[in-house]
Amino acid sequence: MAARSGKEADTMPRRRKGYDAACYYDGKLLGRCTRADSDAYTLLMKACGGDAARVLREYAYFSPELKAILEKAALIQADRSRTGGMFHAPEGSPWGQVQSCETLCPGVFLVSTASHGGTMVANEAAAILSPAAKKCGFKHKGYLCFEEDSQENVALRELLDKKLWKIPDRISDKAAFEEAINRSIRQYNPGYWRARQSGMEAAEAARKKAPAKEAAR
Secondary structure (H helix, E strand, C coil), rough: CCCCHHHHHHHHHCCCCCCCCEEEEEEEEEEEEEEHHHHHHHHHHHHHHHHHHHHHHHCCCCCCHHHHHHHHHHHHHHHCCCCCCCCCCEECCEEEEEEEEEECCCCCCEEECCCEEEEEEEEEHHHHCCCHHHCCCCCEECEEEECCCCCCCHHHHHCCCCCCCCCCCCCCCCCHHHHHHHHHHHHHHHHHHHHHHHHHHHHHHHHHHHHHHHHHH
16 A cells, blocks of 8 residues: 555544543543553552542643543542531441540541440441442441441551541550551451552552653653
8 A cells, every 4th residue: 555645644534542441439430541541540549548639749740631530530529528517426326326426537437335336437428448448347327337346447447548537646656556457457357458458569569660651751
């Protein structure tokens, strides 16, 4: 086949870049993109605790499609953060009438009853939890609940990782407290622990690859 002249080539319609994936936030479509951008979105969001604004701050290079997707996610999160006051402390729990309640972050409550307790996450706030963490809880009247003996530490670990909660000052040895959380998870929720470690390793690998990819462009 004869080669086309430069003029002919310029007048030929360009093929649109194909999109073979899409990105979502809490079930909402953020935009179509390539598979590479979809994978990058997942890894970067995990690396930054699900905070889209933090991804935009800490990483400099994105395709136009991925940047637009992250900006949409950041807007959704900012809007939701302004409605944090809508969550009210639960009066009842799977373990009985609530006697004391501590708000760990908007929509997440540490509750105690006469005999037991745990952590209750409002359905509207459950998006902050990873899929692996959600599997460790159980649903009860508009909340995802984590029983204090064997499940609660999964919720606390998630909040710590995402920097949504800090170990309170009343805990003198914070390192020992955090290790106790990890030890409990490894014992009672090994599947969650493996998923968390795999996610952290994947995020670290993505961080190392990003500069190399940009240097190769």
